[in-house]
Amino acid sequence: MEFKLGRASAENHYRLRTFETVGSTNAEAMAAARAGDPGACWFVSAHQTQGRGRRGSHWVTPVGNMAASLLVVVPNHPATAATLGFVAGLALDEALRSVAPDLMLRIGLDGVEGVGPAGRRDRLRLKWPNxxxxxxxxxxxxxxxxxxxPGDRLxxxxxxxxxxxxAPEGLPxxxxxxxxxxxxxxxxRVFEALSDAWASVARVWNDGRGFKAVRRLWxxxxxxxxxTVAVRIGEQVFSGVFETIDDEGRLVIRSPDGLVRTIAAGEVHFGTVATSRQ
Known part of the structure; x- marks a missing residue:
């Protein structure tokens, strides 16, 4: 499989390293950073054998799925850098909409399965955090x-x-x-669209100065x-209405007793699972 950058990505001077098979694209990218790579470089493969998910879980990437990692080098402000996850979510959302527009909307009979005129509902959604x-x-x-x-950079x-x-099987x-x-x-094809969408959304983000606009789009x-959502943090579970994300990308929920809680990291559950955890 031949991966290539999209036109907008190439014009914005992003670079690309491809692998037929790789242990972890994240590991390759971080190794490059330690060796002095200046960033703006994609590492991509259609087969990853040692991928990682959040909280150290194993991320399965069989042949034909996409594993891509982007290395960026920014000022050493961890809170600002953390908002890049929302840039990634928006970029991937834009990429999927461009290559598979039929996935965007579901049409429900008389609006039963959707909202708005003709019962249209957006099928692609972004789940906090990533x-x-x-x-x-x-x-x-x-x-x-x-x-x-070095250089007070991150x-x-x-x-x-x-x-x-x-899709992986046996998941909770x-x-x-x-x-x-x-x-x-x-x-x-997914990667090519993603590389272009990233270049566009990253311009809006503008080294964190444009996160308010990114937040609004997200x-x-x-x-x-x-x-109603339930958020697990370690052994604790907090339930409430998902009201917004704040200016640092933290989840803001309001519990049934009116208490507003701001959460920086956690595992979110929706629907009946959330209701049962109240």
Whole structure:
């Protein structure tokens, strides 16, 4: 499979390193940062054998799925760098909409399955903090890793995994893949669109100065906004209505007793699972 940068990405001087098979694209990117790579470089493969998810979980990337990591080097401000996860979510959302527009909306009979005229509902949603959902099932995951480097800079690796041909089995949550829904595109096409979408959204982010605009765009596509959610943090579970994300990207929920809680990291559950955890 031949991966290539999109035109806008190449024009913005991003670089690309490809692998037929790789242990971890995130690991390759961070190793490059330690060796002095200046950033703006993508590391991508259609087969990853040692991928990682959040909280150290194993991220499965069988042949044909997409594993891509982008190395960026930014000022050493961890809170600002953390908002790059929302840039990645928006970029991937834009990329999927461009290559598979039929996935964007579901048409329901008399509006039963959707909202608005003709019962249209957006099928692609962004789950806080770093997942992309399709029809409520996980289609893609995003993992940020960061290390300080000389010059008071921070090397940030944004890992993005997309289930193109197959979704992992045996997970505690539903997962799906593009091929399972009849979308006949490959990982190279998804990556090309992603590289261009990243260049566009990153300009809006503007080294963190434009996060308010990114936040607004992300909330427009957020899963569960205004609904009851449950957030697990270690052994504790907090339930409440998902009200917004704040200016640092933290989740803001309001509990039934009116208490507002701001959460920096946690595992979010929706629907009946959230209700049962109250």
């Amino acid at each position: 997942d992309v959902l399709l029809d409520g099932a996980k289609l893609a995951g995003i993992l940020l890793e960061a290390e300080p480097i 090397a940030v690796v944004i890992g993005i995994g997309v289930n193109v041909v197959a 949550y539903p997962a799906t893949a593009l091929a399972e829904l009849g979308v006949g595109i490959d990982a190279a 909330l427009d596509r957020a899963a569960g906004l205004g609904e």
